[in-house]
Amino acid sequence: MAADQSCTTPFGEVSEQTRAFNRDLLRRLSLLPDQWSYPPSVIRERRAEGLGPFPRPPRSPHARDIAIPGPHGEVRLRILEPRTRPSTGAYLHLHGGGWTLGAADEQDPRLAEIAEATGLTAVSCDYRLAPEHPYPQGPDDCEAAAAWLLREGEKLFGGNRFAIGGESAGAHLAATVLLRLRGHAGLPSRFGAAVFACGCFDLRLTPSARAWGDDKLVLNTRDLKMFVRHYLAQGDDPADPDISPLLADLSGLIPAHFVVGSADPLLDDTLFMQARWTAAGNPAELAVHPGGCHVFQHFDLEIARASNRAVEDFLVRSLALA
Numbered sequence: 525m526a527a528d529q530s531c532t533t534p535f536g537e538v539s540e541q542t543r544a545f546n547r548d549l550l551r552r553l554s555l556l557p558d559q560w561s562y563p564p565s566v567i568r569e570r571r572a573e574g575l576g577p578f579p580r581p582p583r584s585p586h587a588r589d590i591a592i593p594g595p596h597g598e599v600r601l602r603i604l605e606p607r608t609r610p611s612t613g614a615y616l617h618l619h620g621g622g623w624t625l626g627a628a629d630e631q632d633p634r635l636a637e638i639a640e641a642t643g644l645t646a647v648s649c650d651y652r653l654a655p656e657h658p659y660p661q662g663p664d665d666c667e668a669a670a671a672w673l674l675r676e677g678e679k680l681f682g683g684n685r686f687a688i689g690g691e692s693a694g695a696h697l698a699a700t701v702l703l704r705l706r707g708h709a710g711l712p713s714r715f716g717a718a719v720f721a722c723g724c725f726d727l728r729l730t731p732s733a734r735a736w737g738d739d740k741l742v743l744n745t746r747d748l749k750m751f752v753r754h755y756l757a758q759g760d761d762p763a764d765p766d767i768s769p770l771l772a773d774l775s776g777l778i779p780a781h782f783v784v785g786s787a788d789p790l791l792d793d794t795l796f797m798q799a800r801w802t803a804a805g806n807p808a809e810l811a812v813h814p815g816g817c818h819v820f821q822h823f824d825l826e827i828a829r830a831s832n833r834a835v836e837d838f839l840v841r842s843l844a845l846a
Contacts, residue, residue: 533786538815542827546741546787546817553577553740560750564624564655571625578822584632594668596661600650601669602628605681606639613685614677615644615839616670616715618701620692620722620819622751623654623662634822634832641836642843645681647673651697655754659767662755666697667704674714685843687717689781689835691819692743692790693751695723699769699797702777717842718780719835722788722819723797725770727752727762730792742818743789770797774804779845781809781838783831785816809838 531538556577559567567576574580584604591598605611615638619626628648635646651665670688678684690698698718705715724733729748736745756762765772770793780801784794794810801808811834813820813827821828 533814535786535812536814538786539826542815542820542825545823545825546815549817550739550741553742560746564653564754568625568627568653571630572627581631581633583629584636586636587629587632589628592668592672595664596652596657599665599668600628602632602646602648602650604632604635604639604646604648606643606645607636608640609643611639611645611681612643612683613645613687613843614647614673614681615639615642616673616686616688616698617646617648618651618666618688618690618694618697619648620690620694621653622747623659623693623697623755624751625653626693631822637832638836638839641833642839644685644687644839644843647677647681658757659755659760663697663700663704663766666701670701670705670715671708684714686715687719687839687843688715689717689719689721691721691723691821693724695720696725696769699723699725700766703765703769703772703774706776715778716845717839718778719838720780720782720794720797721821721831721835722784722790723782723793724748724790725793725797726768727756728768730770730790730796732792733789736789741787745789748789770800774800774806777801777804777806779807779842781811781835781842783811783813783821783835785813785818785820785827787815788818788820790818 570576587602587604590601628650639646649669652661688698733748738744782794782798798808798810816827821831
């Protein structure tokens with residue numbers, strides 16, 4: 525499925541740049557050793573040292589780290605304020621990595637872009653990672669970060685314009701946090717916008733995730749199964765709505781921007797979640813970029829630049845109305 529390099533999709537024509545990138549990415553990743561031959565802790569160490577399959581983005585010298593209390597101990601937050609304009613609120617970012625990999629300081633350049641384009645201080649959460657800290661510790665940390673931001677953010681970040689979002693597992697965690705906050709009067713509505721990029725919303729695996737197969741365009745079916753296996757402890761039910769937000773009651777939530785590439789195993793997750801989000805009465809917009817691989821926004825591609833600008837535009841528009 526991933527190797528299909530046809531020029532057109534139901535979502536439009538795939539550019540030659542995107543097709544060439546996918547061919548090269550598939551070739552390069554197929555030559556690497558099986559990442560699951562190492563424990564996740566080793567994979568994290570290699571990524572931190574810049575030895576993974578993708579270059580590690582530079583850390584911003586302007587970022588600062590703070591720690592807040594959480595239910596399982598301190599939660600570290602990485603703060604990137606806009607440098608060319610006043611801060612008028614905050615964007616709570618939850619990183620991807622299959623609940624197992626990733627860190628708050630691995631996307632400083634992109635978060636700095638969001639801060640400058642929107643006037644929102646980027647607050648990235650270093651939540652606890654599986655398998656050392658399985659569900660519910662990761663989402664518990666993210667919920668603590670969100671509640672803290674809504675309590676303290678106006679005083680600390682210059683305004684009450686708040687948004688939440690993430691990519692891949694981070695999009696899943698952002699949806700989970702919003703559903704949890706809905707149980708607290710007024711809290712979810714204080715977020716004015718949500719960004720869900722290439723999210724995984726059903727840990728039972730949607731049809732596109734199950735049918736994808738072995739082709740590794742960043743992610744394949746085996747990877748998804750392994751991430752879920754690490755994230756959930758024995759006895760956890762992936763049909764629990766706190767684990768698979770696609771299965772939750774989605775009423776009473778906030779405007780959302782859903783974005784995915786058509787060459788992503790998690791395509792159905794975005795299509796299904798956006799449809800259910802809208803059917804529950806929440807405003808939502810959907811962007812499917814032809815030929816985009818999983819988290820294509822991280823790569824030097826025209827579709828990545830278009831997607832990132834659309835996210836910034838959505839945040840500005842939505843928070844102006846909030």
